[in-house]
Amino acid sequence: MSFDHSSNLESQPTNWRREDDPEFSDDPEFRRFTSDLNDKLFGLTSNVSRLSSQIALIGTRRETERVRERVRDLIDETSNGFKEIGDGLKRVSAWHDLGPAQRFTQSKLNREFQASLTEFQVLQRTAIEKERASAATARAALEDQSGSPSQGQSQYGGQQQQQQEQEQLRLASQDEVDFQESLIIERESEIRNIEQSVGELNELFRDVAHMVHEQGEQLDVIDHNVVGVLDDTRGADTELRTAHRHQKAARNKACCLLLILAVVLVVVLLAVLL
The missing domain is CATH 1.20.58.70 (Methane Monooxygenase Hydroxylase; Chain G, domain 1)
Structure with a gap:
């Protein structure tokens, strides 16, 4: 997609x-x-x-x-x-x-x-x-x-006060x-x-x-379906345009034929009257 x-x-x-x-x-x-x-x-x-x-x-x-x-x-x-x-x-x-x-x-x-x-x-x-x-x-x-x-404790030894301080520091x-x-x-x-x-x-x-x-x-x-619908729509539009052109051409031909018939009819009427 x-x-x-x-x-x-x-x-x-x-x-x-x-x-x-x-x-x-x-x-x-x-x-x-x-x-x-x-x-x-x-x-x-x-x-x-x-x-x-x-x-x-x-x-x-x-x-x-x-x-x-x-x-x-x-x-x-x-x-x-x-x-x-x-x-x-x-x-x-x-x-x-x-x-x-x-x-x-x-x-x-x-x-x-x-x-x-x-x-x-x-x-x-x-x-x-x-x-x-x-x-x-x-x-x-x-x-x-x-x-x-433990390193600090090895540096102290001997005195009881120092041991108590060391113990408090250790606990803290x-x-x-x-x-x-x-x-x-x-x-x-x-x-x-x-x-x-x-x-x-x-x-x-x-x-x-x-x-x-x-x-x-x-x-x-x-997406594939959308693309398909778009292609179909374009195809239909092309066909409609073609049909319109053919229809227009057919109308032109019919008008020409009617004009020719009218001219012929006028000519015949003039010939009869004269």
């Missing part, structure tokens, strides 16, 4: 459809449902843009726990939104008695959804890579920190180590959650890609 034909048909208004023809009748429920899906998809596109800007901060000096929290929230919210729209698109694909304009609306939604989901999946993988690198750096720093008390340091360790474990768990979300969206992406492929074949058939 040519892109020009597809674009032209998509841009055609839908108010030309006959209300008494079920194949071309307008469906208010379909229009409302697809409009709602389109609005939700637009909202997810905004989420993807914000997520991209937040992920860019991970691994830089501007990375904070708040940044990582926003990244996690945006990923969860956007992932759930894509799943919801994906279920809606599956419902649209099973809609009955769709006209050509509605099929193009359906196909357009699927293509836009597929493009947005692809961009989101790329950001998910980028977030996983950056989170892993950041967690590895934090764990390495934690291991260095946890090794420092251990509490900090445990706290940082819990944060790292939490981040690693969040990374696994993102990976699980990536797997779920991969399944959704394959389903939508399959629907796009099937609708592409349907649109090819519609």
